Amino acid sequence: MKHLLLTALCSGFVLLAAPTVQAQRTDSTRTVKPQLNTAPPAAPVQVPQPQPQQPQPQQQVPVPAPTEQFPQPSKDSPSGLELPPQPKQAEAPKSKYFLYSNFGLGFSSNPYEGSQFSLSLAPAIGYRVTERLAVGPGLSYSFNNYSFPDYAVRQYGYPNSVQLHNIGVKGFAQFIVFREFFLHGEYEVTRAEQLYQDNMTGQLYTGKKTITTPLLGAGYRQQFGNRAAGDITVLYNFNDGLDDIYGQPVIRFSFLFDLR
Template sequence: MKKRFFIVFASLFAVAFALYTQPVLAQSKTKPKSTPTSSEERDTPYNSNDGDAPNRKGRFTFGGDIGFNFYNNNIYLRLAPLIGYYFSNKYEAGLGPSFEYYKQTGSSFNAFGGRVYNRLYPIDRINLFLHGEYNIMSYKNSLQDGREIVMRLPVGAGYQQSLGGKASANLTVLYDLLYQKYKDKGYNYGYLNGFPGLIIQGGVNIGL
């Protein structure tokens, strides 16, 4: 199982490197006078609040999300950077690593892994999106020997808010479809306290 995990994890980063080194879609060299120049196209609002649909096709986005939960002297932290690509104005996909840490009285927990995600923006000029991702994580509790492998399949929806220029903030509400399968593994961190399987994430993205 560990060997399979590291093969999948290495593959995720290989794809990420390929995406990073791939040039952004080339702009046409000859354009009608009524068509904006390449520099003008790059200056087109990445996130539009003026009623125009944002121009995101062919662009990369960097960012990710963070998660945290503090209750009853327990601490949970999560860091998940992402690299994404807009295949169209309505469809985005990408991947990135994930890191988690949890501490409570008498024990601690750490996990690392990777994820791939898809986002669909179904309605122009409305920054709501559908979100789905697949996570594979290797985790270890300080009270146990060795590491365990678990998987998650969170799906849900979110909202993206422009911060000006090409920066945006997003908030997603997700439910892990694999929660029931892996809940007995002991990897129940990151869920909203009192709502097993529910995940709330927020973060900031910068588009290119």
């Protein structure tokens, strides 16, 4: 009985072990299944994150003092840059001789004698004694128109107006006082036509007479380039009497041109 029981146990053991052997044999001819990792999970890999860059403090660049590298601006060099001195061009010396001609106007009036209008032309040659003083001779021509008041025309039979012509010679002098301002003087000797009145009849007639006329005043000069200029002159007529041929005051516009 015991022998039979032992045999049965052995047979059952063999039957139970057979599938396991068969499975092992079959698995040896096939791809081995991956084995699960039974090890404890590893710590996660820490990926380094980029750190924000801290702003670097700016370095203070020392600024050189203006007197070290950059010169201070001056009235001669507003930009502060010193340029090499440029050679100055020598100004051309003015000519000693110049042509000086003028055009003059004069007017005077009073209710008893009427009015007088005069026009004059006087070309001259000037000579520069110094840079500020000039003198010279010239010619003079003047035209005069006399207009008489109404009572003289009715009472004495005067004409409404009379025209006279005069020609003469003169000398002038100029002295520059300050920049464009100058003093001007003239002395003229004129062979002039004059009005005369007959004491018996009261009638007017004309005659020729030599008249001297001193003139003195001041003027202003406007330069036009290196050789030409224009003057305006206001002169006082010292011959302000019966022999006057210009009226009061005498205003002249003159033109100056250097002769080379």
